[in-house]
Amino acid sequence: MARSAARDATRPTGPGTEPGHGPDAPPVPPLAGFTVGITAARRAEELATMLERRGAAVQHGPALRIVALADDEGLERRTRELVAAPPDITVATTGIGYRGWIEAADGWGLGEVLLAALGRSEMLARGPKARGAIRASGLVDAWSPESESTAEVLEHLLERGVRGLRIAVQLHGEPLPDVVEALELAGAEVVTVPVYRWAPPLDLGPLDRLIDATLAGGIDVLSFTSAPAAAGILARADERGLRTDLLAALRGPVPALCVGPVTAAPLEALDVPTVQPQRSRLGAMVRTCESAVPARARRLPVAGHLLELRGHAVVVDGRLCPLPPTPMALLRVLARRPGRVVSRAELLAAQGGAGDEHAVENAVARLRAALGAPGLVQTVVRRGYRLALEPGGCADTTPGADR
Incomplete structure (x- = not known):
């Protein structure tokens, strides 16, 4: 998807009405004249709309797609295991994943008994979206980290002690081997729940065009709303022999705009500086873009x-x-x-x-x-x-x- 900037606030309507002329001339939108690359698979249209309202042009090249596992036999089997032997602690890492799990269980006729089993456990939410999904399902969350990071969830669990406890961890598209290993070493029994996984987009054309535009100087800021998207675009650039060039662009003229520290982690591990809002929200990210990009x-x-x-x-x-x-x-x-x-x-x-x-x-x-x-x-x-x-x-x- 390639979209052009909204120009309504800056389009002349007659002689002498050019933007910037006359006492009633509207100000130039903060992102007018800039092109923002969008790598998101989810909520890309919402993000594009917010950016265009501020005058930006956008170019969309999804770096991944979400593959739901609602029909996966492994997920159903894992769900039945948890219904039969409820966990002591349940960790919800994403709102979309938790909701998808409950919806899949409903389809198997297990929705109510799953909620009953989870309701007997201590519910932990990695962030506000997961917390909102827990509450929307009628359950109550006990704790959520300020950083919205899996690392802080792990630290919280290890500090409180988990020996002898059964812990269900809803995964967020990727396995969490370090988390699982640390909990198991601390004496916990860990049951992972893979509700969905990330996969490369079926059509790689838009992503390739976004990479090419970034390298050609046609993208002024590249936005990321998930860590897998950051990893996905780098993986695709590597397949095309362009990884070094893309990293050079992100370390130089093209800032990487990330929704939060979890999303930024794969880039910062490669010495790519990132721009982030104080709160990990889509709207806050756009407002950060609105102030940071014109300053450049x-x-x-x-x-x-x-x-x-x-x-x-x-x-x-x-x-x-x-x-x-x-x-x-x-x-x-x-x-x-x-x-x-x-x-x-x-x-x-x-x-x-x-x-x-x-x-x-x-x-x-x-x-x-x-x-x-x-x-x-x-x-x-x-x-x-x-x-x-x-x-x-x-x-x-x-x-x-x-x-």
Whole structure:
């Protein structure tokens, strides 16, 4: 799925109504001009809508899919075991997984007896979604970690002591061998409940296009809402021989936006810096994006105007100017050395090397027209072109601005 940014707040409706002109002109949306990559399988449409409302363009390339195990004989057998011998402690790791388990049990005619068995145990929830699912099923949770991490759940259990206890652990798409081993070494009997698992997407095309766009500079921030998605995109990049390049992009010009520390863990283990909200919520993640991404935009005082370079657009004195790829590429080359002359040959290379100097002149003319302010791009006779950086003006060296 590829979606374009919503432009309603910035689209001219008549002469003199361009954004940024006139006392009633609406402000430029915070994410206008930026493209956000979405790797999520679940709630991707919801995330895209929230981003687009803030002006962003989005590109969706799901890095995984959820395979439900409701018809799995192993899950039914494990459920019957727990009904026959109820656990002392039950750990719910995800809301969707816990709900799926109860729904599957209903289908086998075991829903009520499973809830009765779990209700006799001490219910622990890894996070608020799991806690909400427990309460929605009519049961009561006893404890949930502030960090929403499985590691803190394990620490809590080991501190309280688990010797001789039977513990049911609802898995969240991946096995938890370290957790199981630690509990068993502490004397517990552990029953794992694999309600669903992660798998690669059936259609790898959107994910491949997202990886390619990230490497080509077409993605300004890559978002992750689950740790398996982070692992999934890296695995696919590895299959294509692009893992090193993707990691370099995520360590450099393309920030990794994660919903929380659990999601960020696989990336941070590879020395990829991440941007996270204080609370692990989708809305909080979008608000973090709304503040963090524009702060990375490069700002230059040019010919009496303030020029702000965004992913696929420029903001000139508060007026949004979407640019086609070729003029945007030329502007980025000029902005690498603002105030210095860039040769026509270098600009020609920036637009793919096709054509001649006349093609460069046409591209510069389109760039000037799109910017809508005279004198920003100056011609230096027989030498090339330059951005008219104001004398004494300081170029903003924001990370990622020179992509």
